[in-house]
Amino acid sequence: MTSAEAPSAEAVRRAVGAVVDPELRRPLAELDMLREIAVTDSPDGHVARVGIALTIVGCPAATRIENDVRAAAASVPGIAGVDVRVGVMTPEERRALTERLRGGRAARTLPFGPDSLTRVIAVTSGKGGVGKSSVTANLAVALAARGLRIGLIDADVHGFSIPALLGMVHDGRAPQPTRIDDLMLPPIAFDVKTISIGMFLRDGEAVVAWRGPMLHRTVQQFLTDVHFGDLDILLIDMPPGTGDIAISLGQLLPHAEVLVVTTPQEAAAEVAIRSGLVARQTGQRIIGVVENMTAMTMPDGTMLNLFGAGGGAAVAEALTAAAPDADPVAVLASIPLSSALRVGGDDGDPVVLAHPDDPASRAIQSLADAVEHRGRGLAGRSLSVTPR
Ligand SMILES: Nc1ncnc2c1ncn2[C@@H]1O[C@H](COP(=O)(O)OP(=O)(O)OP(=O)(O)O)[C@@H](O)[C@H]1O
Numbered sequence: 001m002t003s004a005e006a007p008s009a010e011a012v013r014r015a016v017g018a019v020v021d022p023e024l025r026r027p028l029a030e031l032d033m034l035r036e037i038a039v040t041d042s043p044d045g046h047v048a049r050v051g052i053a054l055t056i057v058g059c060p061a062a063t064r065i066e067n068d069v070r071a072a073a074a075s076v077p078g079i080a081g082v083d084v085r086v087g088v089m090t091p092e093e094r095r096a097l098t099e100r101l102r103g104g105r106a107a108r109t110l111p112f113g114p115d116s117l118t119r120v121i122a123v124t125s126g127k128g129g130v131g132k133s134s135v136t137a138n139l140a141v142a143l144a145a146r147g148l149r150i151g152l153i154d155a156d157v158h159g160f161s162i163p164a165l166l167g168m169v170h171d172g173r174a175p176q177p178t179r180i181d182d183l184m185l186p187p188i189a190f191d192v193k194t195i196s197i198g199m200f201l202r203d204g205e206a207v208v209a210w211r212g213p214m215l216h217r218t219v220q221q222f223l224t225d226v227h228f229g230d231l232d233i234l235l236i237d238m239p240p241g242t243g244d245i246a247i248s249l250g251q252l253l254p255h256a257e258v259l260v261v262t263t264p265q266e267a268a269a270e271v272a273i274r275s276g277l278v279a280r281q282t283g284q285r286i287i288g289v290v291e292n293m294t295a296m297t298m299p300d301g302t303m304l305n306l307f308g309a310g311g312g313a314a315v316a317e318a319l320t321a322a323a324p325d326a327d328p329v330a331v332l333a334s335i336p337l338s339s340a341l342r343v344g345g346d347d348g349d350p351v352v353l354a355h356p357d358d359p360a361s362r363a364i365q366s367l368a369d370a371v372e373h374r375g376r377g378l379a380g381r382s383l384s385v386t387p388r
Contacts, residue, residue, distance in 0.1 A: 006041065006046050006078065007039055007046055007076050007077060007078040008039065009037050009039050009048075011076050012037050012048045012073050012076050012079065013029075013034060013037045015075060015076050016028065016034060016037065016052075016072045016073055017030075017034055018072065019065065019069055019072050020068075021033070021061065021065060022065070022188070023059075023060075023061050023178055023188070024101070024185065024227075025229060028052065028065070028069070032053075032093065032096070032097060033053050033054065033055075034050075034051070034052060034053075035051030035053055035085075035087065036049070037049065037050050039079070044080050044081060045078075045080025045081065046078050046079055046080055047079070047080065047081040047082065048073040048074075048076065048079045048081070048082045048083070049083045050069055050084050050085070051085045051087065052065065052066075052069055052084065052085070052087070053086075053087045053089045053093065054086060054087070054088050054089065055088075055089055055097065055180045056088065056178070056179070056180060057088050060178055061178070066084050066086055069082075069084050094180060094181055095181065097180065098180055098181050098182070101183060101227050101229075102227075108182070108224050108225065109224060110223055110224055110252065111223075111228075112253060114254075114255045117230075117232075118151075118228075118230075118231045118233065118234050119232065119257060120233075120234045120253050120255070120256040121233060121234070121235050121236070121256065121257045121371065122236045122249060122256045122257070122284065123135065123136045123139075123235060123237055123258075124238040124240075124246065124258055124260055124272075124275045124276070125238075125240045125241075125260065125262060125268075125271075126240065126241065126260075126262065126268060126271025126273070126275045127241065127267075127271045127272075128159060128240040129240075130261055130262060130268055130272075130292055130293070131261065131292040131293055132156075132238075132240065132261040132292075133154075133156060133159065133162060133237050134165060134292075134341060134345050135261050135292055135364070135367075136152065136162070136235055136237040137162055137165040137166055137237075137350060138344075138350050138351060138352045138361075139235065139364060139368055139371065140152045140190075140192045140235050141166070141190045141191075141350045141352055141353060142352045142364055142367075142368040143232075143233060143368050143372065144190060145190075145191070145352070146368065146372065148232040148233060148372065149229070149231045149233075150191070150192050150193070150232065150235065151186065151192070151193045151195075151231045151233070151234040151235070152194045152234075152236075153194075153195055153219075153226075153234065153235070153237070154194070154195065154197060154198065154237045155197065155236055155237060155239060155245055156237045156240070157197050157245060158239055158240075159239075160196045160197045160198035162194060162196050162237055163175070163194065163196050163198050163199065164348055165345050165348060165350065166189035166192065166194060166348060167189060167347070167348025167349060168187060168189050168194065168348070169348065174199045175199065176199060177195060177199060180227075183226075183227045184225050184226045184227065185226075185227055186226050186227070186228060187199070190353065193228050193231070195222050195226050215245055215248070216244065216245075219245055219248055219249060219252075223252060223253070233371070236253075236256070240275070241271065241275060246275065246278060247282065250278070250279060250281070250282025251282060253284070254282055254283035254284060255283070255284070255285075256284045256285075257287045258276065258280075258285065258286045258287065259286075259287060259290055259332070260272050260276045260279075260286060260288075260290070260315055261289075261292055262289060262290070262291060262292070262312055262315050263291070264291055264294055264295075264305075264307045264308045264310060264311040264312065265307045265308050265311050266308065266310075266311060266314070268307075268311055269311035269312075269314045269315050272289075272311075272315045273314075273318045273322075276289075276319045277322060280322075280323060280326075285326070285327075287329075287332075287371070287374055288316075288329060288331065288332035288370065289312050289330070289331045289332065290312070290331070290334075290335065290367060291334045291335070292335045293307050293335070293336075293337050294307075294309070294312075294334045294336050294337070296337035296359075297336070297359070306337060312331040312334060315329075316329045316331050332366075332371070333363045333370065335363040336359050336360055336363065337360075338351065338358055338359060338360035340355045340358040340360065340361075341358065341360040341361075351364075352365065
């Protein structure tokens with residue numbers, strides 16, 4: 001390119017300022033990460049010298065940010081070379097940033113109170129192993145793929161499987177959230193901002209050794225100190241049953257909506273009803289039941305009905321009957337047994353993206369439809385329907 005006039009430092013600043021921090025998901029200019037920017041001459045042409053300040057030393061996203069900055073500066077017409085200088089914010093700059101990220105909210109306070117625009121949906125089940133985590137992970141990914149801003153808290157302390165289901169575990173280790181002072185940035189997979197109790201365990205430590213108050217504090221910390229940014233929906237993978245965490249979360253988030261997952265089996269249905277009732281006692285609203293592991297169509301067209309039938313409907317009916325004044329509870333989706341779903345879970349490759357035509361994926365998409373369109377607080381409001 002033969003450009004007599006040097007490109008302006010302002011043009012470079014605009015290009016670099018638009019680079020998005022992969023963890024904070026905001027442009028660098030907005031995060032005050034740009035420092036001195038100049039365009040100098042060299043025998044090979046115009047060189048952009050770009051200074052950036054990262055939040056912390058050894059920030060895991062550093063290489064990606066540096067590469068993106070280099071590419072953005074190089075894309076400015078007339079720039080022949082780029083020299084990126086990476087520094088780190090001062091404690092004062094960092095404090096100003098964390099304050100801005102909190103949007104004026106005081107440290108250690110709950111951003112998901114009743115006035116928040118984020119819908120909080122707790123996914124619960126009566127007993128373990130009914131596929132609650134698989135459903136939650138796939139639902140999160142399906143909703144994020146629709147462009148919704150999704151956060152996911154894995155509060156299933158006894159079976160924290162979300163990081164593995166979302167392909168975040170490498171060499172047996174879940175990723176560590178980046179910390180900027182007292183804010184934690186959730187790792188992101190498939191556009192889902194995810195935080196899990198499994199990310200906080202030391203090597204070999206078992207969470208069962210934790211005592212109740214410690215669990216309560218940790219879950220509370222997930223809600224107050226993790227910077228999810230603006231979310232449309234925060235999903236919470238609850239531990240199965242009606243234990244301490246369910247009650248803690250019920251108290252912290254009394255306005256949350258609840259999805260109850262069960263299998264078609266009668267025994268699973270009975271405990272699922274109990275967990276739904278406990279959620280309701282804390283004021284939470286049950287938005288529906290998901291029946292998982294329903295009959296699967298075999299290659300010869302016959303149906304394999306491993307876990308019986310009717311569990312979902314039984315839970316929905318019992319929860320409806322238990323609160324005649326509340327909205328009736330419906331079965332929002334029936335997800336068939338699917339080896340693609342199971343393999344996707346084992347490989348960390350969610351079935352909704354890996355095999356969108358699998359019957360389980362289609363059922364999860366219909367669940368996502370129901371969740372997306374069942375906005376919080378519609379109950380009792382008059383909908384403006386114009387007759388045609
Ligand atoms: N529809 C399905 N078809 C086939 N396998 C499934 C289905 N749903 C879940 N599974 C498998 O069942 C097992 C248990 O699933 P998952 O871990 O999601 O259950 P869970 O209810 O979250 O259990 P826990 O609460 O004990 O962690 C996993 O191996 C998962 O791949």
